[in-house]
Amino acid sequence: MNEYCDVNLTVNGERISERVEARKTLVDFLRDDLGLTGSHVGCEHGVCGACTVRVDGVVVRGCLMLAAQCDGAKVETIEGVSDTGEIADLQQAFEARNALQCGFCTPGMLLTAQELLARDSVPSRDAIREHISGNYCRCTGYHAIVDAVEAVAKARAGERE
Amino acid sequence: MDDAVRLLQEHGDGAKILAGGQSLIATLNMRLSAPQILIDINKIEGLGGIALKDGFIVIGALTRHAEAERSNLVAKHAPLLAKAIPQIGHPAIRNRGTIGGSIAFADPAAELPACLLALGGEVEIAGATGKRTVKADDFFRGLYETAIGPGDVLTAIRLPAATPQMRCGFGELARRHGDYALAGLAASARSEGGKLCDVRLAYFGVGLTPVRPRKAEAALANGxxxxxxxxxxGDLDPPDDIQATGKVKKHLAGVLLRRVFKQMVEPRA
Known part of the structure; x- marks a missing residue:
């Protein structure tokens, strides 16, 4: 049975009106219908965090929300926050420390880390690890990620002083 | 709300309530569940919010974990929840998952059902015949089975607000922060003359429902x-699961009891 829903939402600031399959997840909608393939599909049950996007200002699992639920929502993906420059420093810090191996988790890592940094100005390394625990995949590259997030936290705090 | 109840009755077993979706949509993705219709309650007014009323903390079903985690009311009047919620899933899960959804789904390895039971809380349910309140001790019936019947919607939970004498403790052991616990324990008691009374322990991840070990509770009340x-x-008989054998879980239950007891008897900071 294919049921459809009409949704009006903004994605990265752009107004979108689409008819979506009721069963379609947000991340499939972003990737397949809108061509925004920066959000990745990994485990499809909320464990890996590769599909992380922001809905109405908070990070969510793109695989655990239906596109049909996003009517009226403001959705932001890694493409959007990259274009606005919001996380340019974080991206540079990741690059400088080679804070990735295959990079599949990186968009989700960046969005998740940005939420932590927005809330807690200089989190401890433990707090950083705990916060990104929902984005662990299967490499061992996390030490450099923690370094990068910590460095950006300190740099941003320094700028504010 | 009336529409949701009506739709539930109309579609019977083929319908499922969609709240935060953090368990439900995963089961859809894995093809473990295939409801014909999803009733999204996210935009129903009046199902959210946290309030202190008549000695109870009342938490609306649609309250997200993240909201409760940062709530001053919860921190002050439901400290057990404040300890437990950061252990639930990950930040993105807590941004979306709801308190009511977690209780209604009643995953035996989940934190909140055990907290509700340990606190002796209550569940508010709306159904075709009106509203009713069910005590936590009568709410959890079996694996993913609760007092929520066909056509019922959980609307709020009520937790007795903490008193100065109230002590609580929480612990869980998981392989990775945010994973489902191998075993976990939520506990509450009243401190009187240096002793604990009204001890309520609720284990999760060790049975088909959150489990109260009655003999251990009595022993703890004896100090x-x-x-x-x-x-x-004798109290626990955890089945083997994919994460650990029942024997290991039973051992961990003892480890957790010592840790949680320590939290409860230590002088408060």
Whole structure:
């Protein structure tokens, strides 16, 4: 049975009106219908965090929300926050420390880390690890990620002083 | 709300309530569940919010974990929840998952059902015949089975607000922060003259529902932690699962009891 829903939402600031399959997840909608393939599909049950996007200002699992639920929502993906420059420093810090191996988790890592940094100005390394625990995949590259997030936290705090 | 109840009755078993979706949509993705219709309650007014009313903390079903985690009311009047919620899933899960959804789904390895039971809370349910309140001790019936019947929607939970004498403790053991626990324990009691009374322990991840180990509770009320740990042997019978054998879980239950007891008897900071 294919049921459809009409949704009006903004994605990265752009107004979108689409008819979506009721069963379609947000991340499939972003990737397949809108061509925004920066959000990745990994485990499809909320464990890996590769599909992380922001809905109405908070990070969510793109695989655990239906596109049909996003009517009226403001959705932001890694493409959007990259274009606005919001996380340019974080991206540079990741690059400088080679804070990735295959990079599949990186968009989700960046969005998740940005939420932590927005809330807690200089989190401890433990707090950083705990916060990104929902984005662990299967490499061992996390030490450099923690370094990068910590460095950006300190740099941003320094700028504010 | 009336529409949701009506739709539920109309579609019977083929319908499922969609709240935060953090368990439900995963089961859809894995093809473990295939409802014909999803009733999204996210935009129903009046199902959210946290309030202190008549000695109870009342938490609306649609309250997200993240909201409760940062709530001053919860921190002050439901400290057990404040300890437990950061252990639930990950930040993105807590941004979306709801308190009511977690209780209604009643995953035996989940934190909140055990907290509700340990606190002796209540569940508010709306159904075709009106509203009713069910005590936590009568709410959890079996694996993913609760007092929520066909056509019922959980609307709020009520937790007795903490008193100065109230003590609580929480612990869980998981392989990775945010994973489902191998075993976990939520506990509450009243401190009176240096002793604990009205001890309520609720284990999760060790049975088909959150489990109260009654003999261990009695031993703890006598102040005998060693006897309480020993009593777990008769109180608990955890089945083996993909994460650990029942024997390991039983051992961990004892480890957790000692840790949680320590939290409860330590002088408060």
């Amino acid at each position: 005998d932690i060693d006897a309480a740990v020993a009593a777990l042997d």
